[in-house]
Amino acid sequence: MSTSVSPLAPKSYPEMPALRGVRMATAAAGIKYKNRTDVLLMVFDQPAAVAGVFTRSKCPSAPVDFCRGNLPRGEARAVVVNSGNANAFTGAKGRAATQLTAQSAAAAVGCSEDQVYLASTGVIGEPLDATKFAGVLGDMHVQAQPGFWQEAAKAIMTTDTYPKVATRSTEIGGVPVTINGIAKGAGMIAPDMATMLSFVVTDADIDAAVLQALLSAGVEPTFNSMTVDSDTSTSDTLMLFATGATAADGQDRVTTADDPRLAGFRAALNDLLKDLALQVVRDGEGARKMVEITVTGAETDQAAKRIALSIANSPLVKTAVAGEDANWGRIVMAVGKAGEMADRDRLAIWFGDVRVAVDGERDPHYSEAAATAVMQQEDIPVRVDLGLGDGSATVWTCDLTKEYVAINGDYRS
Amino acid sequence: MSTSVSPLAPKSYPEMPALRGVRMATAAAGIKYKNRTDVLLMVFDQPAAVAGVFTRSKCPSAPVDFCRGNLPRGEARAVVVNSGNANAFTGAKGRAATQLTAQSAAAAVGCSEDQVYLASTGVIGEPLDATKFAGVLGDMHVQAQPGFWQEAAKAIMTTDTYPKVATRSTEIGGVPVTINGIAKGAGMIAPDMATMLSFVVTDADIDAAVLQALLSAGVEPTFNSMTVDSDTSTSDTLMLFATGATAADGQDRVTTADDPRLAGFRAALNDLLKDLALQVVRDGEGARKMVEITVTGAETDQAAKRIALSIANSPLVKTAVAGEDANWGRIVMAVGKAGEMADRDRLAIWFGDVRVAVDGERDPHYSEAAATAVMQQEDIPVRVDLGLGDGSATVWTCDLTKEYVAINGDYRS
Numbered sequence: 131m132s133t134s135v136s137p138l139a140p141k142s143y144p145e146m147p148a149l150r151g152v153r154m155a156t157a158a159a160g161i162k163y164k165n166r167t168d169v170l171l172m173v174f175d176q177p178a179a180v181a182g183v184f185t186r187s188k189c190p191s192a193p194v195d196f197c198r199g200n201l202p203r204g205e206a207r208a209v210v211v212n213s214g215n216a217n218a219f220t221g222a223k224g225r226a227a228t229q230l231t232a233q234s235a236a237a238a239v240g241c242s243e244d245q246v247y248l249a250s251t252g253v254i255g256e257p258l259d260a261t262k263f264a265g266v267l268g269d270m271h272v273q274a275q276p277g278f279w280q281e282a283a284k285a286i287m288t289t290d291t292y293p294k295v296a297t298r299s300t301e302i303g304g305v306p307v308t309i310n311g312i313a314k315g316a317g318m319i320a321p322d323m324a325t326m327l328s329f330v331v332t333d334a335d336i337d338a339a340v341l342q343a344l345l346s347a348g349v350e351p352t353f354n355s356m357t358v359d360s361d362t363s364t365s366d367t368l369m370l371f372a373t374g375a376t377a378a379d380g381q382d383r384v385t386t387a388d389d390p391r392l393a394g395f396r397a398a399l400n401d402l403l404k405d406l407a408l409q410v411v412r413d414g415e416g417a418r419k420m421v422e423i424t425v426t427g428a429e430t431d432q433a434a435k436r437i438a439l440s441i442a443n444s445p446l447v448k449t450a451v452a453g454e455d456a457n458w459g460r461i462v463m464a465v466g467k468a469g470e471m472a473d474r475d476r477l478a479i480w481f482g483d484v485r486v487a488v489d490g491e492r493d494p495h496y497s498e499a500a501a502t503a504v505m506q507q508e509d510i511p512v513r514v515d516l517g518l519g520d521g522s523a524t525v526w527t528c529d530l531t532k533e534y535v536a537i538n539g540d541y542r543s
Numbered sequence: 544m545s546t547s548v549s550p551l552a553p554k555s556y557p558e559m560p561a562l563r564g565v566r567m568a569t570a571a572a573g574i575k576y577k578n579r580t581d582v583l584l585m586v587f588d589q590p591a592a593v594a595g596v597f598t599r600s601k602c603p604s605a606p607v608d609f610c611r612g613n614l615p616r617g618e619a620r621a622v623v624v625n626s627g628n629a630n631a632f633t634g635a636k637g638r639a640a641t642q643l644t645a646q647s648a649a650a651a652v653g654c655s656e657d658q659v660y661l662a663s664t665g666v667i668g669e670p671l672d673a674t675k676f677a678g679v680l681g682d683m684h685v686q687a688q689p690g691f692w693q694e695a696a697k698a699i700m701t702t703d704t705y706p707k708v709a710t711r712s713t714e715i716g717g718v719p720v721t722i723n724g725i726a727k728g729a730g731m732i733a734p735d736m737a738t739m740l741s742f743v744v745t746d747a748d749i750d751a752a753v754l755q756a757l758l759s760a761g762v763e764p765t766f767n768s769m770t771v772d773s774d775t776s777t778s779d780t781l782m783l784f785a786t787g788a789t790a791a792d793g794q795d796r797v798t799t800a801d802d803p804r805l806a807g808f809r810a811a812l813n814d815l816l817k818d819l820a821l822q823v824v825r826d827g828e829g830a831r832k833m834v835e836i837t838v839t840g841a842e843t844d845q846a847a848k849r850i851a852l853s854i855a856n857s858p859l860v861k862t863a864v865a866g867e868d869a870n871w872g873r874i875v876m877a878v879g880k881a882g883e884m885a886d887r888d889r890l891a892i893w894f895g896d897v898r899v900a901v902d903g904e905r906d907p908h909y910s911e912a913a914a915t916a917v918m919q920q921e922d923i924p925v926r927v928d929l930g931l932g933d934g935s936a937t938v939w940t941c942d943l944t945k946e947y948v949a950i951n952g953d954y955r956s
Contacts, residue, residue: 185879186880186882187876187879187880188878188879188880188881188882188883188884188885188886188887189875189876189878189879189885189887189890190879190887218872218875219872219875219887219890219900219903219904219905220904221888221902221903221904223904224904253872254872254873254875254876255871255872255875255900255904255905256905359858359859364875364876364879443773444773445772445773445858445943445947445951446772446951449947449948449951449952450951450952451952452948452952453951453952455952458668459631459632459666459667459668462602462631462632462667462668462777463600463602463667463777465601465602466598466600466601466602466603466777467599467600467601468601469599469601470601471601472601472602473601474601474602474603474632475634477602477632487632487668489634490632490634491632491633491634491636491637491668492632492668492669529952530858530948530952531948531952532945532948532949534858534862534948535862535865535943535944535945535947535948536945538858538859538862538863538866539862539863539864539865539866539868539942539943539944
């Protein structure tokens with residue numbers, strides 16, 4: 131397991147501004163290991179509007195089921211996130227554990243269970259002893275403080291090599307609004323799988339239904355456009371909370387998704403989601419390079435995305451990137467296998483600004499040296515134009531290295 | 544690039560029986576390297592009925608296009624297979640190269656160009672100098688001999704670590720019939736992609752249309768049910784030829800696909816295709832283990848297959864296999880991400896005969912030692928039952944090791 135920070139980690143971390151309406155605390159509850167911080171509690175003293183997007187896995191974890199059950203109410207007073215145990219594939223015991231965790235949180239915070247949200251990451255298939263939460267949540271509720279963003283991001287790390295935070299400032303109707311977010315993912319606990327968790331909070335006053343529309347649209351070109359190894363976890367969770375504190379500053383509540391006042395907020399939210407999503411990709415196991423794949427000229431945006439993901443998930447493309455090999459032949463292969471309409475004789479491919487293929491064959495001015503120079507960068511842009519239509523999409527991934535194999539295969543459960 | 548024979552290679556090679564109606568020769572034409580055997584010529588002195596199945600890639604190679612163009616005629620007199628250059632993504636020059644190769648073969652063999660079939664494997668995107676064939680095909684046609692199966696299999700190898708041959712004996716209407724096959728694949732030439740080529744010949748007297756029906760049905764549970772790394776090449780080619788020599792023994796020509804006399808032949812052909820397909824999987828880059836994944840209880844056979852391929856193509860499952868880790872949690876994840884109907888609470892999972900999960904959670908009698916013992920085998924059976932219906936499928940794959948990454952990323956083009 132890698133213990134050094136990813137070479138692709140951000141060079142500096144932002145100062146996280148205060149955000150009214152939320153308090154946080156962390157604790158060591160001994161979920162899996164003693165003396166390891168493994169629980170995060172977020173408290174909204176006034177109910178926050180809430181939206182969520184979860185894994186599409188047909189085998190979702192018990193916490194994912196639990197959150198989906200509460201989302202129709204659209205109100206959050208507490209979020210409990212634990213590492214050490216994903217409470218996934220745990221059957222009836224897993225459901226009981228979520229119920230008990232919610233009861234403990236509701237009792238500690240003074241709310242109802244349908245105002246509680248849960249997320250878990252860690253071991254699969256081991257029952258989660260939810261009685262451990264009861265021992266810490268009461269104190270955590272008392273001690274929870276505003277700020278604490280870096281600590282919260284650290285608390286939810288598993289084998290992430292760095293905590294992931296992001297912040298954006300924007301406005302609604304001229305009233306300043308803040309959005310803060312934390313994420314974890316692409317790190318792995320042996321023998322489990324990458325789980326992507328992200329929690330974003332804003333002080334804006336926005337209805338839950340509007341939040342959901344913003345989040346569902348915002349997740350597509352961000353978290354849903356990145357892949358480390360194509361292995362979608364049972365537990366992926368992205369949640370957005372609005373505390374409404376800016377109502378006190380004169381921000382009138384936003385109640386419809388097409389409110390023109392949302393333009394700045396929407397852009398800032400999407401930019402923050404992209405920031406966090408790229409931080410997750412950059413922490414991919416064994417990653418030393420990040421690849422941005424843009425497909426243009428497809429029949430539809432959806433086709434462009436499928437082709438982009440076919441390239442991003444190709445082991446042969448990813449190992450070539452690891453080897454700094456400007457191997458456009460494998461890009462051709464990945465376009466061809468995607469199953470979407472593609473005219474081989476119209477394909478054009480660029481690494482960075484270096485066009486390596488055009489009209490279905492190698493570029494007549496192809497320069498191996500120029501293409502290789504691009505491959506030696508840490509951030510590698512790849513573009514494919516299909517020449518068929520207007521569909522386009524951008525996805526991000528990382529290279530496939532021996533360290534990925536070592537992290538995921540070199541030890542026993 | 545690995546130079547030692549795969550640890551999964553067959554322990555012995557079959558004696559390939561004589562098969563009337565076909566002659567073969569190999570030569571060093573200098574396609575890419577001097578003094579390397581890189582061309583195979585198969586000659587059918589009497590036209591053979593022919594069927595073919597090709598890559599579904601949207602970017603097929605020029606030889607694949609060429610073969611598809613001739614298939615409606617259904618007659619073969621010559622097959623030219625070269626290594627060193629895949630003649631893929633070569634635009635108009637690539638098409639011209641196939642025309643020239645076909646002309647050279649037709650001239651050498653004394654047939655028409657639509658009776659010629661071509662396959663190429665090797666470098667992508669480099670024009671193929673087809674004039675090199677003219678220099679050798681004439682002599683090859685004169686020297687071509689019956690037998691020569693092992694030599695033919697060797698001639699089409701690229702970075703395969705062993706030649707792949709298979710044979711089956713069967714009968715049609717009581718008349719003995721032989722089926723011989725060769726294949727190459729899972730080996731890689733840097734910087735290109737795995738291309739799977741296979742040529743199967745029988746002395747039976749069977750119409751082209753019937754051959755096509757047999758082949759199209761036979762490829763599904765065999766070559767189309769194995770994956771090394773999910774990267775489908777531009778050039779995959781599987782062809783079946785029937786020389787009709789057994790007509791002289793009293794075998795009446797088979798003219799319809801539902802002819803009851805075909806039962807034994809169909810079974811033998813499918814068994815041979817499976818034999819060759821498994822040999823290809825066992826030669827996967829860096830492979831040290833072969834995994835057979837069976838999914839039962841799915842809604843449909845198609846759903847079962849998609850789920851099985853989701854498991855077989857999961858980097859996390861494959862690295863766990865490499866690490867001999869009985870990681871059924873990752874199997875759950877791969878089932879969940881397949882997108883097919885699955886009821887998490889009905890899933891059951893076995894490694895070999897060891898049931899590790901049932902009714903959506905870890906098996907109460909789970910034995911880590913027993914499961915691990917299965918993972919230490921070279922051939923690892925994995926079974927998943929979904930408990931939803933009757934759909935089932937079996938696919939094969941190999942583990943994902945550091946050597947795969949080394950072979951595919953450690954060198955420059």
